[in-house]
Amino acid sequence: MKIIQRNNKVRDFHQAKWNEPIIFELHQPGEVGVEVPSANQTIVSEVGNGVSTIPATMYRTEKPNLPEISQARVLRHYVRLSQETLGSDFNVEIGQGTCTMKYIPKINELLIRNPKMMALHPLQNESTVQGMLEIIYKLDVCMREISGMDNFSFQPSSGTQALFAMASIVRKYHESRGEDQQRDEIITTIFSHPSQAATAAVKGYKIITLHPDEDGFPDIEKLKAVVSERTAGFVVANPEDTGIYNPKIKEFTKIVREAGGICYYDQANANGLLGITRAKEAGFDMCFFNLHKTFAAPHMCGGPATGALGVVGELKEFLPGPIVEFDGEQYHLNENLTHSIGKVRAFHGVAQTILRSYAWIRALGSEGLKEVAQTAVLNNNYLYHKIQKVRGASAPYVKGQRLEQVRYSWEQMTQETGVTTEDVQRRMTDFGLHYWTSHHPYIVPQPFTLEPTESYSKADLDEYIAALEQISNEAYENPEIVQNAPYNSTIHKLDEQDYLDNPEKWCITWRSYLKKSMVSELI
Numbered sequence: 190m191k192i193i194q195r196n197n198k199v200r201d202f203h204q205a206k207w208n209e210p211i212i213f214e215l216h217q218p219g220e221v222g223v224e225v226p227s228a229n230q231t232i233v234s235e236v237g238n239g240v241s242t243i244p245a246t247m248y249r250t251e252k253p254n255l256p257e258i259s260q261a262r263v264l265r266h267y268v269r270l271s272q273e274t275l276g277s278d279f280n281v282e283i284g285q286g287t288c289t290m291k292y293i294p295k296i297n298e299l300l301i302r303n304p305k306m307m308a309l310h311p312l313q314n315e316s317t318v319q320g321m322l323e324i325i326y327k328l329d330v331c332m333r334e335i336s337g338m339d340n341f342s343f344q345p346s347s348g349t350q351a352l353f354a355m356a357s358i359v360r361k362y363h364e365s366r367g368e369d370q371q372r373d374e375i376i377t378t379i380f381s382h383p384s385q386a387a388t389a390a391v392k393g394y395k396i397i398t399l400h401p402d403e404d405g406f407p408d409i410e411k412l413k414a415v416v417s418e419r420t421a422g423f424v425v426a427n428p429e430d431t432g433i434y435n436p437k438i439k440e441f442t443k444i445v446r447e448a449g450g451i452c453y454y455d456q457a458n459a460n461g462l463l464g465i466t467r468a469k470e471a472g473f474d475m476c477f478f479n480l481h482k483t484f485a486a487p488h489m490c491g492g493p494a495t496g497a498l499g500v501v502g503e504l505k506e507f508l509p510g511p512i513v514e515f516d517g518e519q520y521h522l523n524e525n526l527t528h529s530i531g532k533v534r535a536f537h538g539v540a541q542t543i544l545r546s547y548a549w550i551r552a553l554g555s556e557g558l559k560e561v562a563q564t565a566v567l568n569n570n571y572l573y574h575k576i577q578k579v580r581g582a583s584a585p586y587v588k589g590q591r592l593e594q595v596r597y598s599w600e601q602m603t604q605e606t607g608v609t610t611e612d613v614q615r616r617m618t619d620f621g622l623h624y625w626t627s628h629h630p631y632i633v634p635q636p637f638t639l640e641p642t643e644s645y646s647k648a649d650l651d652e653y654i655a656a657l658e659q660i661s662n663e664a665y666e667n668p669e670i671v672q673n674a675p676y677n678s679t680i681h682k683l684d685e686q687d688y689l690d691n692p693e694k695w696c697i698t699w700r701s702y703l704k705k706s707m708v709s710e711l712i
Contacts, residue, residue, distance in 0.1 A: 198651060200652065205679070207272070211699070219257060275622075277293070283649075294548070297548045306541065311535070322521070332497055333499065342508045343497050344509045344532065345497075347494045351496025351497070355388075356424075375424060376420060377423070379632060380426075382455060385424045404587065423453070424455060426454075452474050456483075457479050457483075460482070465563075474503075479494065484549055486549075569595065581601045596633045609635060618680060619678055
């Protein structure tokens, strides 16, 4: 194989690789990690007398199927797994795409580990949790100022759940006006996140999708053509997941609102807007932010997350309850919202995520938040101009400045070398870097999506660019190097068509794995 000279800016990386069994395979009968305390004597005597106050349905009929392992072996197991994982504290994480990976201040992690926070329970009487309710309320006030909305709920557990809640509010609002049967259409755009259309469809709406005009922006003439008395609402991300910001967004919301529709805003990509523009001035009735993205709380493998949902005053009574209010002396939970859509998850939101975000906002202040946005936009446009000089790479649709992220394309390189974006994704792990393609459907051919945020230096960005340049050179000089990657990572190249697209080979639990492995052995 022809050796390609390595770019000296690319880090010499080799990840720790362990042939580590899963936790259930480490089970040794009788091995003990923790000595579980005996039950309270009162409970033991009650059970013995057959008069227990604990419902019979809560008693186990058999021991839980948990692995028996010593503390030392548990520690080794999880430390080894951590060494096989890339993450935002380990590598330059701009390749996580639209997830807005940023530095999480470690002092905020100490805050959430305060024993008082660790002992909180959502069913406590509100008089005993005034401190946490105060933080929730004050974060609500901060989010109002950032967005222009009048009230926030932190109940949704993700951006998608916040979108579902907003679609539910749209339906409940029109229902309260006797127009829910008439207004059965939601308008969105082709570049917006698929969750926008999906959540509205779950609520029973017909989805109308706007495609770009000749300049690459959402087509306002097409919007005018589809808005009607059937329009229930308009949902959009702006900037959208390609990084394109629609400068005519207020015209779009004006058209929909004049037709009687509700405009709601997916602000998952808000990192370049903080302190610069707000949902209210853009004409939106509702918006959400991901605290686990924009406001420096970690993703934590899909949770616990928070989609902070804000509404204008007219829609306050439709929010999922309860919301936290302040009467001048006490903070309390308002459960009596007249038209509430009901809970979208249990309790009031993830307290630890709320505290992290509140601490981050208070530490930065208004000027700091604006600097976050300005730095994120600066970083993104530096990356944007550099990557377009990499052989085989491009940024389709709108030309010129992007906002806080870009969805790029390797279409030219794929046509000229056969190397795909999935090949590049695997090769990037050899340099200790993460790289995300796109959600489906692929609107941009052979996509890769980068969002540098405010957390990364010019040196960090240059390292990432150097890795892409290295891979591009390999693709054009010896494509097999890229196509057979990875070499230095813990992962290996999968037969994606055979495994990922075949439900018969999926094992999402230990029980299903045992069942399917036994079947395959019998065959």
